[in-house]
Amino acid sequence: MAETYTNEGFLYINNVPVQQEQFIKGRIIDSDNTLVCPGEIIPQLVDEYTEIIHEEIQYYSPIIKGTRVRIYYYNSYWHISTVNKIYPSTIKQDLFIEQINSDDLDIDNVYYAVITDEDIIILTYITEKNAPVLAIPDLDIDHAFKHHMAIKPFDITQEKLQEMIKKLHTHQQNRYGITLFIQNKTPIELWSKEYHVIKSMEKPDHVSIYKYYFQVLGGALPSVALAPHPRTLTRDIRTVVDGAYGGEGQVQQMAEPPVLSHGGEGAEPPAYGGEGAEPPAEPPYMYDINQFITYYPEHKKNCDRITQKIEEFALQRMNASSDDIEKQKLLNIQYLLSLDIENSLSLISPMPSRRNSII
Numbered sequence: 507m508a509e510t511y512t513n514e515g516f517l518y519i520n521n522v523p524v525q526q527e528q529f530i531k532g533r534i535i536d537s538d539n540t541l542v543c544p545g546e547i548i549p550q551l552v553d554e555y556t557e558i559i560h561e562e563i564q565y566y567s568p569i570i571k572g573t574r575v576r577i578y579y580y581n582s583y584w585h586i587s588t589v590n591k592i593y594p595s596t597i598k599q600d601l602f603i604e605q606i607n608s609d610d611l612d613i614d615n616v617y618y619a620v621i622t623d624e625d626i627i628i629l630t631y632i633t634e635k636n637a638p639v640l641a642i643p644d645l646d647i648d649h650a651f652k653h654h655m656a657i658k659p660f661d662i663t664q665e666k667l668q669e670m671i672k673k674l675h676t677h678q679q680n681r682y683g684i685t686l687f688i689q690n691k692t693p694i695e696l697w698s699k700e701y702h703v704i705k706s707m708e709k710p711d712h713v714s715i716y717k718y719y720f721q722v723l724g725g726a727l728p729s730v731a732l733a734p735h736p737r738t739l740t741r742d743i744r745t746v747v748d749g750a751y752g753g754e755g756q757v758q759q760m761a762e763p764p765v766l767s768h769g770g771e772g773a774e775p776p777a778y779g780g781e782g783a784e785p786p787a788e789p790p791y792m793y794d795i796n797q798f799i800t801y802y803p804e805h806k807k808n809c810d811r812i813t814q815k816i817e818e819f820a821l822q823r824m825n826a827s828s829d830d831i832e833k834q835k836l837l838n839i840q841y842l843l844s845l846d847i848e849n850s851l852s853l854i855s856p857m858p859s860r861r862n863s864i865i
Contacts, residue, residue: 515593518536521589528692533545543616544635546576546589548692549685550692551694563667564689565642567658571622573804577617590712596805597621607650615635617650617651620655627652629648629655642687642688683695707798707802709802716812719795819854824838
């Protein structure tokens with residue numbers, strides 16, 4: 507198979523978009539190169555320098571924030587796939603039963619939809635599965651979905667459109683922006699300022715949630731001087747993200763942090779206060795992680811699990827008599843983030859075959 511395809515079972519998904527070609531990124535084929543499901547519709551993102559022919563725009567719709575999915579018939583079953591996963595584990599299958607009447611679906615079509623953060627499936631496009639074409643969405647023909655994207659006639663003046671593009675901000679009721687539709691052409695998206703911020707935090711398809719978490723946390727962690735250990739053990743530390751320390755493949759050396767006993771193996775981690783004391787305030791370096799899972803709640807379960815394991819790792823290496831517990835905690839986390847991602851995970855999680863593993 508081509509290198510751009512990722513295998514899941516007996517199917518393959520293409521995760522690499524092709525310039526100026528629709529229905530390519532996320533396309534699913536079988537081992538005989540037979541098309542199972544066309545790829546996603548990748549909209550064109552505009553800025554103040556993009557030329558738009560105002561007269562060509564016929565309809566527009568508010569942008570819907572959520573997970574883009576395709577619903578298609580294969581091997582006697584209806585399937586839901588995201589742009590980068592054939593069998594996504596983050597989608598609740600019971601939503602399909604609750605909000606879609608499969609008896610009214612056409613097995614020759616593929617249905618494009620968005621699953622919102624509130625678990626609402628909203629139909630956005632329908633096309634023939636084996637011969638997909640771009641057109642202005644006609645959702646009135648569907649009777650299977652409870653919810654459809656709102657498509658409105660384009661009645662915005664050219665001056666107003668240009669003003670919105672310059673400010674990257676739309677009408678107040680369109681929180682995330684708008685999508686512009688032109689017959690037989692790629693949809694055009696105009697993002698609001700808020701949506702630009704949200705999309706800037708989106709995890710890239712090819713990066714695991716574990717690697718992404720460590721990258722985000724590492725970028726927000728305050729710098730703390732690392733004290734040398736009496737029996738300093740140096741090891742090669744490669745960057746978690748290529749180039750983070752000055753270039754791809756460069757090697758950094760870092761001493762292990764002090765091993766800080768808190769009472770022997772199996773002892774409880776030190777408490778931050780007496781009985782009935784309030785738990786410590788959330789550290790500021792967790793702000794970006796918490797913002798990420800607020801915008802992308804489908805990753806909350808994994809991120810919460812990683813946070814718990816990092817906290818346990820940091821506290822288990824504490825010295826309860828220390829006057830600066832927070833600094834020691836930061837030292838332990840700083841050390842953990844300096845390691846190769848696989849080494850870091852091995853320190854905070856059991857082996858994959860063991861119960862409660864986060865991997």
